[in-house]
Amino acid sequence: MGCICNCFVGLLNSVLLTVGIGFVISGAYLNINGNSDCEKVLTTPLIVMGGLLLILSLIGIMGTSCSSTFCMYIYLTLMFLLILGVIAFTIFVFMITNQAVGKAIADSEKVIEPKNPMDFSNWLAKKVNKENNWKKIKSCLIDARLCTTDEYKLEFNFLVLVGQVPDIEVYNKSLPALQAACCKPPDVCGFTQKNKSVWEVPKSGPSSKNKDCKKWSNDGDKMCFECDSCKVGVVENLKREWKALALINICLLAFLILIYMLGCCAFCC
Numbered sequence: 383m384g385c386i387c388n389c390f391v392g393l394l395n396s397v398l399l400t401v402g403i404g405f406v407i408s409g410a411y412l413n414i415n416g417n418s419d420c421e422k423v424l425t426t427p428l429i430v431m432g433g434l435l436l437i438l439s440l441i442g443i444m445g446t447s448c449s450s451t452f453c454m455y456i457y458l459t460l461m462f463l464l465i466l467g468v469i470a471f472t473i474f475v476f477m478i479t480n481q482a483v484g485k486a487i488a489d490s491e492k493v494i495e496p497k498n499p500m501d502f503s504n505w506l507a508k509k510v511n512k513e514n515n516w517k518k519i520k521s522c523l524i525d526a527r528l529c530t531t532d533e534y535k536l537e538f539n540f541l542v543l544v545g546q547v548p549d550i551e552v553y554n555k556s557l558p559a560l561q562a563a564c565c566k567p568p569d570v571c572g573f574t575q576k577n578k579s580v581w582e583v584p585k586s587g588p589s590s591k592n593k594d595c596k597k598w599s600n601d602g603d604k605m606c607f608e609c610d611s612c613k614v615g616v617v618e619n620l621k622r623e624w625k626a627l628a629l630i631n632i633c634l635l636a637f638l639i640l641i642y643m644l645g646c647c648a649f650c651c
Contacts, residue, residue, distance in 0.1 A: 563615025
């Protein structure tokens with residue numbers, strides 16, 4: 383039984399070793415070929431995570447192949463700490479992406495306006511709303527050409543070219559949530575759309591006192607990137623991505639627990 387467990391632990395650690403190498407290579411590639419700081423944001427996490435997986439898997443392989451009790455003891459201890467870390471991080475992700483839980487945690491925050499990012503009353507919204515953080519996020523959105531992507535341009539221009547001018551209201555509603563929040567003024571402002579990215583303010587002024595109406599600009603580098611609606615859109619987008627990350631963490635947790643149980647079996651035998 384102990385021999386079988388050793389074989390499985392060795393095999394699974396070989397998989398971890400491969401994943402760790404992949405993470406390190408990906409991080410190094412982004413660091414060398416990234417054109418902006420936004421593209422390099424994952425460099426450190428990938429290299430650190432890859433390095434940890436490399437060390438952990440190598441200790442596990444040494445412990446099973448050399449039948450080293452000391453290596454297995456270190457390996458199981460590190461694996462246990464890693465499992466606890468993944469559990470803690472998964473719970474944290476759930477807490478900041480669940481609106482009800484977030485409000486319970488930060489119920490001291492007062493809701494002022496429906497379109498204020500603090501309406502989410504959670505850690506993620508607070509981080510996004512900080513001035514320094516938002517400057518970096520806004521820079522990334524501009525670098526990523528959120529409002530000027532080729533697909534976004536081609537779809538609109540093709541419809542015009544073939545003589546099928548799209549209904550502006552229907553077209554705007556079909557935009558991805560993040561583009562709808564950052565690439566056009568809020569509907570309540572009552573602006574008139576001249577083309578995909580140019581909006582005209584009524585002579586009588588905005589039809590709403592919403593402060594986002596005054597923040598809109600037809601400048602491609604400004605648009606609605608300072609609007610509260612854009613911040614809300616970013617938070618919602620992050621919450622969707624982090625929920626997907628939580629699901630990945632659950633799968634990773636199951637994999638790590640399996641390796642840990644087999645490791646304990648090999649250690650005891």
